[in-house]
Amino acid sequence: MNLYQLxxxxxxxxxxxxxxxxxxxxxxICAATGLWIGFGVAPTDFQQGDAYRIxxxxxxxxxxxxxxxxxxxxxxxxxxxxxxxxxxxxxxxxAPTGAWMTFIALWTGAFWGRPTWxxxxxxxxxxxxxxxxxxxxxxxxxxxxxxxxxxRADRACAVLSIVGAVNxxxxxxxxxxxxxxxQGASVSPTGSKMNTIMLTGMLVMSFxxxxxxxxxxxxxxxxxxxxxxxxxxxxxxxxxxxRA
Amino acid sequence: xxxxxNMGGYGFYVWGAYGVTALAIVVELASLRARARAxxxxxxxxxx
Numbered sequence: 001m002n003l004y005q006l007x008x009x010x011x012x013x014x015x016x017x018x019x020x021x022x023x024x025x026x027x028x029i030c031a032a033t034g035l036w037i038g039f040g041v042a043p044t045d046f047q048q049g050d051a052y053r054i055x056x057x058x059x060x061x062x063x064x065x066x067x068x069x070x071x072x073x074x075x076x077x078x079x080x081x082x083x084x085x086x087x088x089x090x091x092x093x094x095a096p097t098g099a100w101m102t103f104i105a106l107w108t109g110a111f112w113g114r115p116t117w118x119x120x121x122x123x124x125x126x127x128x129x130x131x132x133x134x135x136x137x138x139x140x141x142x143x144x145x146x147x148x149x150x151x152r153a154d155r156a157c158a159v160l161s162i163v164g165a166v167n168x169x170x171x172x173x174x175x176x177x178x179x180x181x182x183q184g185a186s187v188s189p190t191g192s193k194m195n196t197i198m199l200t201g202m203l204v205m206s207f208x209x210x211x212x213x214x215x216x217x218x219x220x221x222x223x224x225x226x227x228x229x230x231x232x233x234x235x236x237x238x239x240x241x242x243r244a
Numbered sequence: 245x246x247x248x249x250n251m252g253g254y255g256f257y258v259w260g261a262y263g264v265t266a267l268a269i270v271v272e273l274a275s276l277r278a279r280a281r282a283x284x285x286x287x288x289x290x291x292x
Contacts, residue, residue, distance in 0.1 A: 096272070108265060226287040230287040241284055
């Protein structure tokens with residue numbers, strides 16, 4: 001098999017079906033380990049008490065909310081450049097999971113902000129740009145639903161995703177560029193300012209979020225392939241489809 | 245056990261964050277399962 005064959009929905013459909021359960025199990029194991037470290041091993045923070053334990057979901061979800069968007073825009077670029085169906089389907093499959101990750105990042109951020117800063121919400125640069133990210137995901141999903149022709153929707157969503165990608169560096173660097181209520185990065189490519197056990201728990205939970213997102217997106221892209229390719233000969237030949 | 249639930253006085257915030265995250269995951273998985281089943285049914289019906 002070569003990589004070009006992988007870009008065919010007919011080839012990818014069974015592969016995604018075989019891979020998804022492995023990623024789901026990896027996500028469950030990482031989440032269980034991460035929660036055990038986060039609640040059983042990691043000590044209470046000397047400044048924030050136990051409120052800081054929200055970090056174990058907040059930071060992984062916030063990272064994923066941005067990363068999923070970048071991957072969605074990447075598949076949009078590929079779909080526009082090479083006019084490949086599967087790339088557009090991948091972008092389509094990523095949008096809802098990206099929106100959920102963004103919602104979780106915002107929600108857990110609010111529940112962390114209230115006890116530590118005294119407010120659920122502030123219109124600071126980090127929070128506002130993350131809220132815009134949620135609206136971008138909603139926009140991409142709504143745009144697709146508004147267009148009847150899937151191939152036109154692919155192109156329109158790709159353009160919107162790519163244009164919206166300008167928001168990602170704004171979110172990431174907002175705490176550097178502006179004076180925000182939100183704190184600066186504790187973990188960056190150059191190092192970490194966190195306690196080792198807390199950092200370990202957060203990284204394990206980040207792997208859980210990664211594996212969860214991969215499993216869910218593979219599962220969703222299978223549904224999308226069925227939705228969009230139904231009526232084609234290879235789908236009719238699929239074993240195990242409910243014949244009604 | 246009560247100490248654990250109380251989270252040093254931050255129980256509402258910690259469990260409010262974790263609870264809604266768990267709920268979000270359940271809703272995403274349930275809606276995805278419904279979508280996958282509908283797609284399979286539709287694709288099966290299309291077979292001539």
